[in-house]
Structure formats: C-alpha cells, structure tokens
Amino acid sequence: MTKIFLALALLLGSVACSSPEHEWSSDYQDDWMAGCQFILHEWAALSGITSKDLCRCTLNGLMEHWDQARYMAWDQDTKDGAASPYVAECWESLIKTNRFATF
Numbered sequence: 001m002t003k004i005f006l007a008l009a010l011l012l013g014s015v016a017c018s019s020p021e022h023e024w025s026s027d028y029q030d031d032w033m034a035g036c037q038f039i040l041h042e043w044a045a046l047s048g049i050t051s052k053d054l055c056r057c058t059l060n061g062l063m064e065h066w067d068q069a070r071y072m073a074w075d076q077d078t079k080d081g082a083a084s085p086y087v088a089e090c091w092e093s094l095i096k097t098n099r100f101a102t103f
Helices: 002-013 026-049 051-065 070-073 078-096
Strands: none
Touching: 026 051, 026 078, 051 078
8 A cells, every 4th residue: 555655646746855845954854864874774884885875865865856744744654665766776876886895
C-alpha cells in the first residue's frame, strides 16, 4: 500500500523546492541528518564512506523533490520509501568516487 501511495504521489505531486515556502528548515535538516547518521553510521563505515556524506546526499535528493510539510505528514514507512532511491544512488556514487571504499 505504501509503495502504491508513493508512486501516486510521485506521479501526481512532485514539487521542486526552489521557492522559499518549500525550503526545509535548518532545524529540521539538522534533526534529519542526526537521525540518518545514527541509523546509517555502521553500514556506511563498513563501506568506507561517511554517514554524513551519505545522509547529506540523500537529504539533498529529498529536498529537491518534496517540500518539508508534505514529507513530515507521511508515516515512517512512506518516508523510508521516499529516501530509499536516494540512499542507493548516493551510496553508489560515493563508492565510485572513494578510492578507499571497501565494498
């Protein structure tokens, strides 16, 4: 059900966050980064990348496509589903650019 909702939301309402009313607050970005880094720290470290870089890249992707109010209204499964493609894309990009990556 969550995947269906996310697909419909992507098709019907992707919002480019270029105007000030759609920007994510710095406090929310800080909280999001702290939670993300806590969750992905070990996985990123095992891969030879930093959780800070992985989380910042992921958050940047989310902020380009979703406004903060819409994102905050979602349940956690939907939030995770929205972040998932960015985590994968960012992880792959960081692995390719990090010659010390171990994965």
